[in-house]
Amino acid sequence: MARVVVDVMLKPEILDPQGQAVANALPRLGVTDVSSVRIGRRIEIDFAGEPDLDRAREIADKLLANPVIEDFDVRIVEDVAAEVA
Amino acid sequence: MRIGVVTFPGSLDDGDAARAARIAGAEAVRLWHGDPDLHRVDAVVLPGGFSYGDYLRCGAIARFAPVMESIIDAARGGLPVLGICNGFQVLCEAHLLPGALTRNQHLHFRNRDQWLRVEATNTAWTNRFAPGQEILIPVKNGEGCFVADQRTLDQLEGEGRVIARYIRGNPNGSQRDIAGITNEAGNVVGIMPHPEHAVEALTGPSLDGLGFFTSVLRSLAGASADGQLAGGQQR
Numbered sequence A: 001m002a003r004v005v006v007d008v009m010l011k012p013e014i015l016d017p018q019g020q021a022v023a024n025a026l027p028r029l030g031v032t033d034v035s036s037v038r039i040g041r042r043i044e045i046d047f048a049g050e051p052d053l054d055r056a057r058e059i060a061d062k063l064l065a066n067p068v069i070e071d072f073d074v075r076i077v078e079d080v081a082a083e084v085a
Numbered sequence B: 001m002r003i004g005v006v007t008f009p010g011s012l013d014d015g016d017a018a019r020a021a022r023i024a025g026a027e028a029v030r031l032w033h034g035d036p037d038l039h040r041v042d043a044v045v046l047p048g049g050f051s052y053g054d055y056l057r058c059g060a061i062a063r064f065a066p067v068m069e070s071i072i073d074a075a076r077g078g079l080p081v082l083g084i085c086n087g088f089q090v091l092c093e094a095h096l097l098p099g100a101l102t103r104n105q106h107l108h109f110r111n112r113d114q115w116l117r118v119e120a121t122n123t124a125w126t127n128r129f130a131p132g133q134e135i136l137i138p139v140k141n142g143e144g145c146f147v148a149d150q151r152t153l154d155q156l157e158g159e160g161r162v163i164a165r166y167i168r169g170n171p172n173g174s175q176r177d178i179a180g181i182t183n184e185a186g187n188v189v190g191i192m193p194h195p196e197h198a199v200e201a202l203t204g205p206s207l208d209g210l211g212f213f214t215s216v217l218r219s220l221a222g223a224s225a226d227g228q229l230a231g232g233q234q235r
Helices: A017-029 A051-065 A080-084 B014-024 B066-076 B086-093 B151-158 B210-229
Strands: A003-009 A041-045 A070-077 B002-007 B025-030 B044-045 B082-083 B098-102 B110-118 B134-141 B146-147 B162-164 B178-182 B188-191
Touching: A003 A051, A017 A051, A041 A051, A051 A070, A051 B002, B002 B014, B014 B025, B014 B210, B044 B066, B044 B086, B066 B082, B082 B086, B086 B098, B086 B188, B146 B178, B151 B178
Parallel strands: B002 B025, B002 B044, B044 B082, B082 B188
Antiparallel strands: A003 A041, A003 A070, B098 B146, B110 B134, B110 B162, B162 B178, B178 B188
């Protein structure tokens, strides 16, 4: 399978209230050495043929991420079975 | 005057928006998300709700609806467009307005009557208000926190494009208390609170919302008069 993974993250300067809520909950688990948590989104795109990074970048830029508030990163997963394992 | 109100799958306030248009004295025309035909409307309202479930980001999928392709083109040509709540999110996703609406800072859905100060009264949708007028209309959103980079915020303020600000409490953490903005031409307006819910004494906290709808009628009447003077160059 030809898979491209897109990671979408809020830009560093954009407040992430979800991440903050998680960070604030960690002390209740006894975790006290975490200074920050940011939450993003991982999207897996499976191409029928060869993985197409440029096409994936276009999909990410137009639809998956909002460039006003989010950055994204695309990469090809060579070995899907190994990645899942 | 014909005011179109778009229905996306998941729109909630399209009925109220059409009703507000009628109460203001317009003919309300229902527009369907899958139909690119704007049916000769003179203005368009994108209503509140959860278009296409808002599954990816609010408004992200709706932006690609067939009706939106026509609205984006027409808005660039001067068609008055008002986006309310989810409609505001759609306008930002469509890049007709700058910035983005993100999760409320406190993470709670906020539903209450909200005071606003109207700041820009030179737009198609706010010309019936007095500058600085304080109005009370309902706000109800989970993702209404307006964000943009500092340069964009400075530009919006510098060009007088913040049309309304939250006063007596900011319900969602919006930067600089921004509740609504307009584009450079003043024909496209996005606002997070719901003017269409404040048009009748029976159901709203005030009648202040009606001003948005009567404003566009006045602006269209003005455009029509200009058009006649200029030899009838109307759409």
